[in-house]
Amino acid sequence: MITAQPPDGTTTLRLARASDLRRHQRVPVALLGRYMLADRREYPCQTVDMSPGGVRLTCAVVGAIGERVVLYLEHIGRIEGVVVRHPTGGFAVQLAATPRKRDKIASQLTWLANREMLGLPEGRAHERVVPKQPAVVVRLESGREIQARVIDISMSGVALTSVTTPPIGATVTIGRTPGKLVRYFEGGFGVQFLLPLSPDRFHDGMTL
Incomplete structure (x- = not known):
């Protein structure tokens, strides 16, 4: 959520915009996901905050600084990057993404931030399949x-x-x-x- 202070001193709210997020503003967002480290083993995780350029995770198994990591996050999909630091309870990843992919992530984060601000229902934004054997x-x-x-x-x-x-x-x-x-x-x-x-x-x- 972004706040602006007008001349009269009152506080107004405006929705997060993708253009703001493209400048790597971090959005607090809790998304479930999984990640794969260099040993090719998969582990569960949850995001703490995210921008089009990076994401901070909470997880049990921490990758080494500089280690390549592949992530799959609900609403976001598959992304890749490298471990850049070790905050308490997890690690932070610098994402390796094309400008087009960063724009897509910015739009997805904008939707998530605005949904939270407006109290919108979660809905079914992530992909769903109908199994052959129900x-x-x-x-x-x-x-x-x-x-x-x-x-x-x-x-x-x-x-x-x-x-x-x-x-x-x-x-x-x-x-x-x-x-x-x-x-x-x-x-x-x-x-x-x-x-x-x-x-x-x-x-x-x-x-x-």
Whole structure:
């Protein structure tokens, strides 16, 4: 959010603009994702803040300064860069992107910042697929199993339909993928994965 101070002393608000963000203004934003270091192993992460030129992550496994890293972030997609510093709880990445890609990131960050400012619903901005094999077993913490069908899947969650609906906040396992029931909608319910799916698993032939 950007503030301006007019002559009368009152504070007005204006929406973040992509042109502002192209000058590498950092936006506080919490996006789930995964990253791959030089050892080619993947780890989950979450962003702390981001600009078209860099991103700060919170994560468990820290890359070395100068190490190449490949990121996949919800809403943003695949990006690459190098580790440049080690803030508490994670690391910061300087992005290697073309001017066109930086403009795209700026526009995406502008949308995210304005959505937060205006209190807009999250919606379904990230890609979703419909699996070829929609039948799935939902396992509750009690060990009880529910037969369900997948409506669609994103890297961060899944929409399901079933005769039995667990309560909001319930921790469930969809196939082998753990998650939490976060919402109801007409004809089904939504589960957010505890960790986002790996990009190489995300396709219409995937199984959870």
